[in-house]
Amino acid sequence: MKRVITYGTFDLLHYGHINLLKRAKALGDYMIVALSTDEFNWNEKQKKCYFTYEIRKQFLEAIRYVDLVIPEENWEQKVSDIKEYHIDTFVMGGDWTGKFDYLKDNGVEVVYLSRTPEISTTKLKKNLSCRHAK
Numbered sequence: 001m002k003r004v005i006t007y008g009t010f011d012l013l014h015y016g017h018i019n020l021l022k023r024a025k026a027l028g029d030y031m032i033v034a035l036s037t038d039e040f041n042w043n044e045k046q047k048k049c050y051f052t053y054e055i056r057k058q059f060l061e062a063i064r065y066v067d068l069v070i071p072e073e074n075w076e077q078k079v080s081d082i083k084e085y086h087i088d089t090f091v092m093g094g095d096w097t098g099k100f101d102y103l104k105d106n107g108v109e110v111v112y113l114s115r116t117p118e119i120s121t122t123k124l125k126k127n128l129s130c131r132h133a134k
C-alpha cells in the first residue's frame with residue numbers, strides 16, 4: 001500500500017485543489033491531507049481563512065481522493081509526519097517546487113505537480129467581493 005501525503009489550507013475549495021488531490025492520489029493507494037489549522041494559517045502564512053479548520057476538514061473528508069485529514073500546525077512536522085504515517089510519496093503543487101526537496105533524505109519521493117493556472121482562492125475572494133459591490 002503506497003501512502004501519499006500533501007499539505008495545504010484548502011480554503012474556499014475549488015477545482016484547482018481537486019485537480020491536485022486527484023493527481024496526488026493517483027500516485028498511491030492511500031492519501032493523507034495535512035490541513036493547515038487556523039492558527040498556523042494566521043501566524044505563519046498571514047492567511048485569514050473564510051472557513052474554519054473544522055469546516056475545511058469536513059470538505060476534504062467528503063472528497064473521494066482523501067483517506068485521512070490531519071492538522072498542519074507548524075512547518076517542521078513534515079519529517080515526523082512522514083515517519084508516523086509511513087509515507088512513501090510527498091506531493092505539493094508547483095508553486096512549492098524545490099522547497100521540500102530536503103524530505104528526500106527521509107526516504108520519500110518528493111513530487112511537485114503543476115498548479116491549475118487560472119484559479120486561486122485569492123482570485124475567488126476578489127471576484128466575489130467585486131460582484132457583491134455592484
Ligand code: C2G
Nearest residue numbers: 007008009010011016017020092093094115116119
Ligand atoms: N493548488 C493548485 N492549483 C491551484 C491552487 C492551489 O494545484 N490553482 C495546490 C497548491 O499548489 C497546494 C494545494 O493546492 O499544493 C493547496 O493549496 P493552498 O491551500 O493554497 O496551500 P498552501 O497555502 O500553499 O499551503 O506546508 C505547506 C503549506 O501548508 C501549503
